[in-house]
Amino acid sequence: MAIGALNDAQNQTTTHEVLLEFPDNRLLIDLCGEYDRNLADIEQKLGVQIVRRGNQLSVMGEDSAREQAAGVLTALYDRLETGRSVESGDIDRELRMGQEADEAEPDGQLQMFRGGRVEIKTRKKLVEPRTEAQKAYVHSLFENELAFGIGPAGTGKTYLAVAVGVSMFITGHVDRIILSRPAVEAGEKLGYLPGDMKDKVDPYMQPLYDALNDFLPGKQLAKLIEEKRIEIAPLAFMRGRTLSNAFVVLDEAQNATTMQMKMFLTRLGEGSRMVITGDRSQVDLPRGVQSGLADAERLLKSIPKISFNYFTARDVVRHPLVAAIIEAYDADAMPA
Numbered sequence: 001m002a003i004g005a006l007n008d009a010q011n012q013t014t015t016h017e018v019l020l021e022f023p024d025n026r027l028l029i030d031l032c033g034e035y036d037r038n039l040a041d042i043e044q045k046l047g048v049q050i051v052r053r054g055n056q057l058s059v060m061g062e063d064s065a066r067e068q069a070a071g072v073l074t075a076l077y078d079r080l081e082t083g084r085s086v087e088s089g090d091i092d093r094e095l096r097m098g099q100e101a102d103e104a105e106p107d108g109q110l111q112m113f114r115g116g117r118v119e120i121k122t123r124k125k126l127v128e129p130r131t132e133a134q135k136a137y138v139h140s141l142f143e144n145e146l147a148f149g150i151g152p153a154g155t156g157k158t159y160l161a162v163a164v165g166v167s168m169f170i171t172g173h174v175d176r177i178i179l180s181r182p183a184v185e186a187g188e189k190l191g192y193l194p195g196d197m198k199d200k201v202d203p204y205m206q207p208l209y210d211a212l213n214d215f216l217p218g219k220q221l222a223k224l225i226e227e228k229r230i231e232i233a234p235l236a237f238m239r240g241r242t243l244s245n246a247f248v249v250l251d252e253a254q255n256a257t258t259m260q261m262k263m264f265l266t267r268l269g270e271g272s273r274m275v276i277t278g279d280r281s282q283v284d285l286p287r288g289v290q291s292g293l294a295d296a297e298r299l300l301k302s303i304p305k306i307s308f309n310y311f312t313a314r315d316v317v318r319h320p321l322v323a324a325i326i327e328a329y330d331a332d333a334m335p336a
Contacts, residue, residue: 018059018070025055027080031073038076041091042069068095084126092317093130120163122215123170127163131315134160140307141275142168146268148297149277151311152326154318157277158251162211165247165275169229174273175245176229179208180264182255183234205232208251235260244269253278253293255285261292281329 022028032039032052039050039057048061048069059069072094076086118135120127129135134156140147141164149157165177183204202209209232212221224230235256250256250264253276261276268274278293285291300306313330316323 016060016062016066018066020057020059020070020073022055022057022077024081027077028052028055028057030080030086031077033086038086038088038091041088042072042095045095046072089130089317090128093128096131097135120160120167121170122163122166123217123220124215127160127215129160130156130317133309133311133315134317137309137311138164140309141273144305144307145272146265146274146305147276147307147309149275149309149311150280150293150297151315152279152281152313153316154322154326155311155315156317157311158207158249159211159214161249161251161275161277162208163215165249165273166212166215168247168273174247174271176231176247178231178233178243178246178248179205179212179251180233180235180238180249181205181208181251182253182260183236204234208232208249235264238264238267241267242269243267243272243274245271246273248272248274250274250276251278253296254280254283254291256292257285258290258292258295261296265296 022031033041036052039052042048043050046061046065046069048059048065050069050073051058051060057073059066059073061069072091075094076090079090080086118129118138120138129138133151137147137149137157138160141161149161151157162177162179165174165179168174169177181204212230212232216224221230225232235250246269248267253261255278256264265274265276276293276296278291280291280294283291297308301308313323313326316326
């Protein structure tokens, strides 16, 4: 663990520096990153200056930013001590988690799960939530048989749900994974796409394949799909089924009609868990058709053991511009 901050005792009232000492120089090199890119990333995002002096890092800047940077550096070093690596996503997570812990209200879903590190183990990688909202969402997925994740694109709703599904599958908590999406024609006509029905539908399912490929080796994934232990299918293919001992995800649920949503929710069988994800701002249903996600939210909120987790532009983990784009559209949609 990094030795604590050593502030200049002779200059307590005017100091603008925090000195951090790290006993293992090899880990310090990993902490700094190639060409000190990790330090540069923290400097740019927090508006501080970080200078390396032997096995010490000097952090200079405004009080709050300086203390936050010191906390991030210490947390990342602790991570390296456990044998894990530090990548840009890990820096982003530590920056977000520390900032949101300071800004969040004392009650509400974000306060429920403070304190412990949340990790999702899959065959290929260890997945960690990068915001407090993601952390609460992951807890909900493990603790509830039916969970909703609602918010804008890029907030990790589907990615984390699939990661939890893979984790529960490889540990034997469920026997299969079923991933589904409504195949809504958002401006493109299925009939004009080449190939058979699978070829026509697969492009709509591609984000689900992409998530699975992040968590399972290619050959194993192909075998599991062939054995029907992992299924990826349009929502319409769920009619008449009972989904037992399965981890079931409905993605893009804002494009399910009310009747489709009711049909899907009533597929839940013994030993199964179901996750519904959607973005209320991206409904592709024909004009005048009610979104089943909105109806489910209205009708099911008071039922125990059904959780609702919400995300905002602050939880976007794709590209920083995505959050700005979402905020711009949200602002434009607000009444003058």
